[in-house]
Amino acid sequence: MHVSTPVARTTPYVFTSPHSGRDYPAGFLKACVPPLATLRRSEDAYVDEIVGDPASLGASFLAARFPRVFIDPSRAPNELDPAMFYDTPSGAIGPPSARASAGLGVVSRLAADGRPLYRGPISYDEARQRIAACYRPYHQRLNAEIAAARALFGEAIIIDCHSMPSASARGADIVLGDRYGASCSRALVARAEAHFRDLGFAVVRNRPYAGGYTTEHYGQPSAGVQALQIEINRGLYLEEATVTKSRGFTALRESFADWTRRMVAEAKGVSLAAE
Secondary structure: OEEEOOOOOOOOEEEEEOOOOOOOOHHHHHHEOOOHHHHHHHOOOOHHHHHOOHHHHOOEEEEOOOOOOOOOOOOOOOOOOHHHEOOOOOOOOOOOOHHHHOOEOOOEOEOOOOOEOEOOOEOHHHHHHHHHHHHHHHHHHHHHHHHHHHHHHOOEEEEEEEEEOHHHOOOOOEEEEOOOOOOOOHHHHHHHHHHHHHOOOOEEEOOOOOOOHHHHHHOEHHHOEEEEEEEEEHHHOEEOOOOEEOOOHHHHHHHHHHHHHHHHHHHOOOOOOOO
C-alpha cells in the first residue's frame, strides 16, 4: 500500500483510496479468465492521483496498491461466498452478505462485466492469505492514522475516495455518501458539498451511493471519528472503455486539490463532531 504522512500533522483529516490499486500479481493474472483490460474496469482508476498529496497540507493519505478484484479492503473480512471455494472449513464462513452473494465480497468472484474471474472454485486458503497479506495491513494502518489524528485533535475525519461509472452517476459529478447522516456531521457534509458546488460540480447526496464499509465501520461521530465517502464521475477524467486518462484529468486533479485545501483550512481548530 501507499501511505503518505505529513512532517507535522496539522489537521484531523485522513484520506483513503481503497480501490485505485493497479499492481496485479502475476499468479493472479494467470489464474483469471478475463484479460487484464477487463479486470481494470473494476478499479477506481487513478483516484489516488486525483487525491494527490494531502500530506503537504498536514493530512495523511492511505491508498491500496493491490487491485480490488484481488482483495477488496472496502468489505468486511468475513464477506465471503462459500460457493467460491472447494475446501471451506466447516463453520468458517457464516451466511454470505448480499454483496458476497452478488460476487463482490472481500474476495471477488466476478469481474466488472459480470464474468467469473476463475475457471472454477478456488482454495479457501488463498482467500485467507490475501486477507492476511493485504487486507489486514491496510486496516491496521488506517486504524493507526485514525488514532494519530484523534490523539492530536480529539477526532479523525476520514475522506474515503472512489469513482463511479458515468452510467451510474445519474447526471451527478460528485456523490457524497454519509449514510444518510449517520457517518459524519451535517456541518462536514454541508461544507464538502458547498465547496464542490463552488468549484462548478453537480453534487448529490447518498444516491445512488450512500457509503460503503469504511463509512459504515469507521464513521462514528459520537466516538470522534467521522467518515465521508466521495464518488467521482469517471466521465470527468477517464476514457472508461480503455481505462485511460482523458483530457479532463488534469483539470479535475487541480479542482480536487483546491477542494482539499478549502476543507483542510476550515478544519484547523474546528471540532466538527460537536456540530
